[in-house]
Amino acid sequence: MIATTRTRILEEAAKLFTEKGYETTSVQDIAQATGLSKAALYHHFRSKEEVLYEISLLALEGLIREGEKALSEPHPSLALLRFMEGHARFFEENHAFFVTMLQGIKSLSPEKREKTVALRDRHEANLRTILRRGIEAGVFRPVDVALAGRAVLSMLNWMIRWFRPGGPMRAEEVARGYYDLILRGLEREGA
Amino acid sequence: MIATTRTRILEEAAKLFTEKGYETTSVQDIAQATGLSKAALYHHFRSKEEVLYEISLLALEGLIREGEKALSEPHPSLALLRFMEGHARFFEENHAFFVTMLQGIKSLSPEKREKTVALRDRHEANLRTILRRGIEAGVFRPVDVALAGRAVLSMLNWMIRWFRPGGPMRAEEVARGYYDLILRGLEREGA
Numbered sequence: 001m002i003a004t005t006r007t008r009i010l011e012e013a014a015k016l017f018t019e020k021g022y023e024t025t026s027v028q029d030i031a032q033a034t035g036l037s038k039a040a041l042y043h044h045f046r047s048k049e050e051v052l053y054e055i056s057l058l059a060l061e062g063l064i065r066e067g068e069k070a071l072s073e074p075h076p077s078l079a080l081l082r083f084m085e086g087h088a089r090f091f092e093e094n095h096a097f098f099v100t101m102l103q104g105i106k107s108l109s110p111e112k113r114e115k116t117v118a119l120r121d122r123h124e125a126n127l128r129t130i131l132r133r134g135i136e137a138g139v140f141r142p143v144d145v146a147l148a149g150r151a152v153l154s155m156l157n158w159m160i161r162w163f164r165p166g167g168p169m170r171a172e173e174v175a176r177g178y179y180d181l182i183l184r185g186l187e188r189e190g191a
Numbered sequence: 192m193i194a195t196t197r198t199r200i201l202e203e204a205a206k207l208f209t210e211k212g213y214e215t216t217s218v219q220d221i222a223q224a225t226g227l228s229k230a231a232l233y234h235h236f237r238s239k240e241e242v243l244y245e246i247s248l249l250a251l252e253g254l255i256r257e258g259e260k261a262l263s264e265p266h267p268s269l270a271l272l273r274f275m276e277g278h279a280r281f282f283e284e285n286h287a288f289f290v291t292m293l294q295g296i297k298s299l300s301p302e303k304r305e306k307t308v309a310l311r312d313r314h315e316a317n318l319r320t321i322l323r324r325g326i327e328a329g330v331f332r333p334v335d336v337a338l339a340g341r342a343v344l345s346m347l348n349w350m351i352r353w354f355r356p357g358g359p360m361r362a363e364e365v366a367r368g369y370y371d372l373i374l375r376g377l378e379r380e381g382a
Contacts (some may be wrong), residue, residue: 023215077378131377140377147368148377150353151346158345174377177338186322186331186339187268 006044009034010058013051014096021050022100022107033058053105053112059101060119066090067126076134080152081179083127087156088175092165099160124149152182195234200225200247204242204286210369213243213291213298220372243295244303250285250292251310266356267325272370274318278347279366312323315340337360343373 012033016025027048031041039107045051066086091098105116127149134140155178162172203224207216220233236242257277261312264270296307311367318340325331346369352364 021214023212062199080377134377138379141375141379142370143372143377147365148372150349151369151372152347154349157352158341158349158373161348162341174338177335180341181334181339181342181376182372183376183378184332185374185378186271186325186334187374187376188329188332189380 005034005036005040009036009041009044010051010055011096013048014055014100017052017055017100018096018103022048022075022104049107049109049112052100053108054096054114056104056108056116057119058102059097059121061107062094062097063087063090064119064123064126067123071126071129076139077183078185079130080127080134081176083130084152084156084175084179085172087153088159088171089160091156092163092171095165102160104159120145124153127152148182152178155182196225196227200227200232200235201242201246202251202287202309204239205246205291208243209287210289213239213295217331219266221341223331225358233311240298240300240303243291244299244307246288247292247295247299247307248310250288251307253288254278254281255310255317258314262317262320267321267328267330271318271322271325271374272367274321275343275347276363277365279350279362283354283362284351286356289361291349293348315344319345328375343369346373 009030013025013030016029016033019112020029025048027038027041030048030051031038034041045054047121050123066089067083070079070083070086073082101116105113108116128145129143131143132142135142135145159171159174163174165171200221202222204216207220207224211220214237218229218232220250221239222229223244225232236245257280258274260275261270264273292307296304299307319336322331322334322336322339326333326336349368350362350365354365356362
C-alpha cells in the first residue's frame with residue numbers, strides 16, 4: 001500500500017496521541033512529525049479533533065470486521081475464541097490507532113462521540129450475539145450476556161495498560177489464556 | 192472525621208483530576224476549588240505532583256487493606272469473592288481517588304512511580320496468593336496465577352471506564368457477577 005500523506009498524518013498523530021496524550025499534542029507537533037507545514041496539514045484535516053475522529057473510526061471499523069469474521073464461525077466456543085483472538089491481534093497490529101481510539105473518546109465533540117459509541121456498541125453487540133447463540137445451543141450456561149460480554153472486553157481492553165507490542169508474548173496468546181479461563185472457569189469440576 | 196485543609200485539598204484535587212485530567216488541571220484550579228490562595232496551597236503541598244502522589248498512596252493503601260482482609264478468609268473461593276467485592280466497593284466509595292491513582296501513574300516522576308507500582312504489585316500479589324492457595328487446596332484448577340490475577344483485576348479496573356457511582360447497581364454487585372463468571376466459567380458442565 002502506498003502511504004498517502006493523509007495516512008502518514010494519521011499514523012504520526014496516533015503515535016503522538018498514544019505517547020504524549022491527545023490534549024498535550026499540538027497540530028504543530030503532528031505537522032513536524034509528518035514533515036509538513038501546519039498549512040499543509042490543515043489542507044488535509046480541518047482540526048486536531050478531525051484527526052482523532054478519523055483514527056477512531058478506522059480502528060473501530062477494523063475491530064468490527066474482526067468481530068464479524070468471528071461471528072461467521074458456527075460453533076459458539078470457537079466463535080468466542082476467534083472474537084477474542086481477532087480483537088487482541090487487531091490491537092497489537094494497530095497499537096497506536098487502537099489506544100488512541102480507546103483513550104480519545106472523551107475528547108470528541110458530542111456528535112462525533114455518539115458515532116464512535118455506536119460503532120463500539122456494534123462490536124459489543126457482535127460479541128453478545130456469540131454468547132447468546134452459545135446459550136441457545138446449550139454450550140454456555142445461561143449467564144447475563146451483557147455482563148459476560150463486558151467481562152471479555154474488559155480483559156482485552158485493559159491490555160492497553162500493560163501489554164507492549166514486540167514483547168515476548170503475542171497479544172493473541174494472552175487472549176487464548178483469557179478464553180480458556182472465561183470458558184472453563186477457575187473452579188475445578190467436582191470441587 | 193474532621194476534614195482538615197490537607198484532606199480537603201486532596202479531595203478537590205482528585206475530583207478535578209478525574210473530571211478534567213491531571214495535565215489540564217492547574218494548581219490555581221485546585222486552590223480555587225478548595226477556597227484557598229495558591230500560596231496557602233503551596234504551604235501544604237510543594238507541587239501538583241505531590242498532591243497526585245499522596246492521592247495515589249492513599250488509594251493504594253486503602254485497596255491493600257481490603258485485599259488483606261480478604262486474604263484472612265481461609266476458604267479460597269470466599270477469599271476471592273471478598274477480594275473482588277472489597278476492590279469494587281473501595282473503588283465506588285473512593286471514586287475520584289481510585290480513578291486518579293489508576294490514571295495518574297504515568298504523570299509521576301520515576302521515583303514516585305516506582306513506589307506506587309510497588310504498592311500495586313503488593314495488591315496483585317495478595318490476589319495471586321488467594322489463587323495459589325485455591326490451587327493447592329484443589330478448589331481451583333491449576334491455572335496460571337499471573338494470568339488469572341490479571342484477568343480479575345482487568346475486569347474490576349476497567350469499571351473506571353463505564354461504571355458511575357450512584358447508578359442503579361452497586362459496584363459490589365458487578366464484582367459478584369464477575370466472580371461467578373470467572374469461578375464457574377461460561378461452559379455448561381458436560382457440554
